Amino acid sequence: MLEKLTLKNFRCFEDYELEFKEFNVLVGENDTGKSTIIDALKLISNVRRYGPYRYYYLEDRDIPFSQVNLGYNYTEAESVVHSDFSDDTKIEIVFPIDGRPYAVFYVGGGRVANKELLRSHFQHSLGLIPPVGTFEEYESLGNRKYLLKVLVSHLTPRHFRNIWYYFGEEFEEFRDIIEKTWPGYTIELPELNSAENRVHMFFREKGITREVFWAGHGFQVWLQLMTFLVKLGRMETLILDEPDIYLHSDMQKKLVNMCKERAGQVIIATHAVDIIEEVVSDDVVCVNKEMHRSRRLASIDEVQTCITQLGSLQNLKLVHFLRGKTCLFIEGDDFRYLKVLARKLDLQSFAGEDGFSVVPLEGFLLGTD
DSSP states (O other): OOOEEEEEEETEEEEEEEEEEEEEEEOOSSSHHHHHHHHHHHHHHHHHHHHHOOSSBGGGGGOOOOOTTGGGOOOSSEEEEEEEETTSEEEEEOOSSSSSEEEEEEEEEEEOOHHHHHHHHHHOOOEEOOOOOOOSSSSBBHHHHHHHHHHTTTTTHHHHHHHHHHHOHHHHHHHHHHHHHHHTTTOOOOOETTEEETTEEEEEEEEEEEGGOOOOSSHHHHHHHHHHHHHHEEEEEEESSSSSOOOOOHHHEEEEEEHHHEEEEEEEOOOOOHTTTTSSGGGGGEOTTTBBEEOOOOOHHHHHHHEEEEEEEOOOOHHHHHHHHEEEEEEEEEEEHHHHHHHHHOHHHHHTTTTTTEEOOOOOOOOOO
């Protein structure tokens, strides 16, 4: 599991630290650094996957972003991405001012250079689900080798039919998930029209067959997200970048719960209020490039401030009350002390006001009559 990410002189961050736990929702206004953090996580994922085979110097294909103006505010110093994992391994990725980027691997505090040891300790344990879009109207038969490279990527919408045409090993699992999560729908394996050299893929909605291009945008996005989950398999850490596009709030929540079931750790970067309001306040991580470290929210009131800054007028306390149908009346701000006690007793759900709403009372005024 990824425990900590440190960025030094890296794009919008001068010196920034972000700590992770099992479930993490990264939030923040536009231009606060979330995209930079996601790019850093993509880089770490690539290095864990390919670094042990290359050792030390990175290739351009390992780096998922432009290296132009990589330093903080044009600072002429090396840029560093440092990651710490729960298995006592570390990776430090360095971008020198002049010279090739390289990665240094550590196990138990000591630097590791042996390729066999690297392969045994640094396996690909980070899976990233990229932003998705709508399908192309037509897909010509593609190149298998190229498709293998874009199997789980932002290019998937362009090649969705081809991906399942060439790589259909897990299709039964995929179809089963679709039928269970999107009632009344089922999906079929792609077909090749040799005369047109095009790949077609059909789904059935309540007995009516249609090509996937004619599906609603929400269903198209769901097909891609479920494809990613199936193709990635069981991951130690699963990272989602803005997974809420085109999805109804109920499907957003369903996606989050499915990711929790399929990964030991989940990291989500989002602006979706429906996802933010669904989690315990301590799961929400506020990203701000003006600070030196991220901050976990401590209460429903802080989450309310967060979603208000994101442009929502939703009353979070009222939402929690309607869902939980339980209200806890507290004199003054005594709940602050109850939260401290709850955390000492490892009652995180209570500390996060999960399933109930807290209503502070101002106490009694004694009259003179």
